[in-house]
Amino acid sequence: MDINKVDTRHGTFNREELSNGNTLPYTGVPFGMNYFAVQNQNDSNWFFDPTLPLFQGIRLTHQPSPWMGDYCKVLFSPITKEPKVSDLEINQSSYDIDDAIFKPHFMSMFLYRYRLRFSLVPSKRGAKFNLTNYSDDELGLIIQTENGAEVICDEFDNKLFIKLTHTVNKDKSILNFFLALDFGDINFDVFQFNSENKLSDSLSKGLTTTCKSLYIKFDTKMKDIEFSLGTSFISQELAIRNLETEVLNKNSDQLINDNESEWNELLNKIQVYDNNNQKVDDFNYYLYRIFLFPQTFYEIDKNESPIHFDIYNQIVKKGKYFTNIGFWDAYRTTFPLYSIILPDLYRDVLEGIQNFYESTTHLPKWLSPDERGLMPGTHVSAVIADAAVKGLIDEEQIKFFMNALIKEAEIESEDIHFGRRGVSDTKKYGYVSINEEGSVNQTLDNSYSDFSISQLAKLIGDKETQMLYREKSLNYRNLFDKDSGFFRGKDENGNFIEPFSPDDWSREYVEASPWVSSLAVFHNFADLITLFEGKDNFKNHLLDLANSEPTYTLSKDGKEYNEISELAINGFGQIGISNQPGFHLPYLYVYVGKPEYTQLIVRQICEQLFSSSIDGYPGDEDNGSLSGWYIFSTIGFYPVTPGTNQYVIGIPQFDKICLNLPNGNVFTIRTTNHKVQNQFIKNMKLNGEDYSRLYLTHDTILNGGDFHVDLSLLPNEKDYSENQLPYSLNTDNNGID
Structure with a gap:
């Protein structure tokens, strides 16, 4: 695979009303501290349009999603x-646009107005800029911040510090971000813009000033x-250290080559290998x-030791x-994928989660950079x-x-940003009542978290805790309406809320309708089949x-959100693959012994x-989660139930796939009869x-090995025994090796 074949504009053609990925054209190194992206429109969150041949600057950005926004951003023009x-x-x-280079490890473009070519090569915590002037005017650089910054010009080292x-967070804690720019032996002068945005005084070297531009x-x-x-x-000193250790010790070509190798x-x-080279490039x-x-x-x-700034306690920690x-996004696909190909990174993130808990006494839900407290459950x-x-x-x-996790399950935080919601309701009623927004999702997601606790207890032989939370993980049953076949909201008296429609994106559900949310029993589909009174009924559903x-219908607030529009235009019925709650839906047919339905839907x-186009996603990409869905689905298996050791088989969509594993083994998936018309697995x-x-x-x-899949024009329908079906808590078939 070759990073030079990737154009970072993939999925960047978006607006708030409709998402084709909601991605940005990030140039950086894997899991970098900063990314760099072209800004060509003033919208603070949707700041790049790939069809707009305008350039306002290169934004140093920390925006994970337009829904989250940016922070500590700087624009270089x-x-x-x-x-x-x-x-x-x-x-x-x-x-x-056609000449511009938008690569993960390198970017470059020519600015017509200024007769200027610029390029940027990133590092994990820095970058190298190159400017080439084809005009008769002097080169310059405008640097802009959102809320102003302290600026020092160092006359001795020819550096500029910002x-x-x-x-951040409700306590109004401060996060500092330090920049050190090194100009080598280049002579330069620095000028401020005043409060009217007009060019003003020059900055005396060695003095500190505060300005926005x-x-x-x-x-x-x-x-x-x-x-x-x-x-x-953390500090100006570390900004200089990061500058020296990551950027100054290499020229641009060396940095590009190192980035290319890392990617x-x-x-x-x-x-992946295939006769269709475009598919390989898209991957x-x-x-x-x-x-x-x-x-x-x-x-x-x-001392070569990792350290970080603790936002909550305003101190530097090891x-x-x-x-x-x-x-809520990433548990479904990206972390299961990391468990296979990047276990060391996974362990590092878990170390970070533990450090977060020790700072806040809570586990994180949505970090950017602090806890935003978004989405139901504690996934x-x-x-x-x-x-x-x-x-x-x-x-x-x-x-x-x-x-x-037990603490989160038993004690509801007074700060709504942290922990589970609806804990007291669950203890009283066995479900989260409609007094809590997203009550159905809260109930189902909390049940799944209880299953996760049970799995942990099982691993360490704590039988009492295992059985207690195993039982709690069945609380989803308390909201199931056997007459309609959907999970529905209840009030504190145990009454289902009326009227009810499975099409209604109401306040009891999060970013979904009952169609999608009522199938979120990830750990126990065998039990859900029982609630439906048999596989035939569940299959028909x-x-x-x-x-x-x-x-x-839109009873929540009458607005058609992007997730609703995407469901409607994607053309797959009520299978809401455009958003995370629907990721697992195409794989549920396997649980009723109809894998051929899954194979057809997933491939389609x-x-x-x-x-690989600028509108290349059916919905929000969200931190790699939708990309992870595509990767799993095209290599032929999918983690329906994280927290178990299983992946549900779908259908591989390449001639050959090699998983090059960290332990040195290779798991190879080969297909025969891999033709566009052959949409089913024969054996x-x-x-x-x-x-x-x-x-x-x-x-x-x-363990590595060879998994051979023979495809066919028509499905090879057959009956399957319980031990051939994927994991469910009720059958407990090898959920833990």
Whole structure:
């Protein structure tokens, strides 16, 4: 796989009303502390349009999603000729879209107005800028911050220091962000823009000033300029250290080559081969996206030890830390994928989660950079349980996390940003009542978290805790309405809320209708089948899910949100693959012994709704989660139930797939009769032996070997025994090796 074949504009054609990925064209290194992206419109969150041939600047960004927004952002705008004002629209330039290079490891473009070419090469905590002037005017650089910054110009080292502050969390804590720019032996002067955005006084070297915008005027004789950047969330000293250790010790070509090698090392964790070269190239795009988040939030001190800034206690602490990640999104696909190909990164993130808990006495839900308190449940529980089941943490860590999860399950935080919601309701009624928004999702998600606790207890032999939370994990039953076949909201008196429609995106459900939310019993589909009074009834419900029109009503607030629009236009009935609650839906047909339905739907979704274009996603990409869905679905298996050792088999969509595993083994998936018309699996062999189970275990994959899949024009329908079906708590078939 080759990072040079990736264009970062993939999925960037978006607006608030409709998402084609809601991605940004990030240039950086994998899991970098900063990313860099072109800004060409003033919208603070949707600041890049790939069809708009305008350039306002390069934004140093920490935005994980437009729904979360940015922080500690800085805009660098190279120009020629002295500007009169700092206004973005006045100073913007057109650029050549076709000539521009938007790569993960390198970016470059030509600005028509200024007759200027710029390029940028990133590092994990810095970057190197190159400017080439083809005009007769002097080179310059405008630097803009959102809320102002302290600026110091060092006359001895020819450096410029900038310090931004960002206010986070309800306690109004301060996050500092330090930038150190090194101009080598280049002569330059620095000017401020005043409160009217007009160019004003020059900045005396050695003095400190506060302003929002700066203009750096370079020596008029300079036609080619290179300068370097280092950043830190901890101190100016560390910004200089990061500058020196990551950027100044390499020239641009060396940095590009190092970045290319780092990206390709990760891309080659999964290698795909196919007669259709475009499909192979497209796969690169999705792999690139899963290696962006979470972002690194720790740095390396002079003793070569990791340290990070504790936002909540306003001190520097030892240890690793990560941010810009929503666990509600990422537990479903990206972390299970990391468990296979990047277990060391997974362990590092868990260390960061433990450090977060020790700072806040809570486990994280949605970090950016602090806890945002978004989405129902505490799905970091599934991330923890999945790691534990797959042997990524030891017994002491399991005990630590289990106790932390139990605390979240039993004590509701007074701060709504932290922990589970509806704890008191659950203790009283066995469900979360409609007094809590998203009550149905809260109930189902809390049940799944209780299952995660039970899995942890099982691993360490704590039978009492295992059985207690196993029972609690069945609380979803208390909201099931057997007459309608949906999970429904109840008041505190145990009454279902009327009127009810399965099409209604009401306040009891989160980013979904009952169609999607009523199938979120990830750990126990065998029991859900029992609630439906048999596989035939459940199968018919799943058929209705696919074959119903994508109708919807909007009682919540009357607004058609992007997730609703995407469901309607994608053309897969009520299968809401555009958003996380619907990711598992195509795989549920396997649980009723109809894998051929899953094979057909998954392949059609991959072929019809995904591409490497600027509108290449059917919905929000969200921190790699939708890219992770595509990766799993095209290589042929999917983690329906994180916290177990199983992956449900779908259908591989390449001639050959190689998982190059960290332990040195290779798990190879080969297909025969792989033609566009052959949409079904005829038979499977594992290491030469017939394979009839509808799932693969984690250990099977890590042991390496050859998984051979023969495809056919028509499905090979057959009956399956219970032990051939994927994991359910009721059957407990190998949920933990």
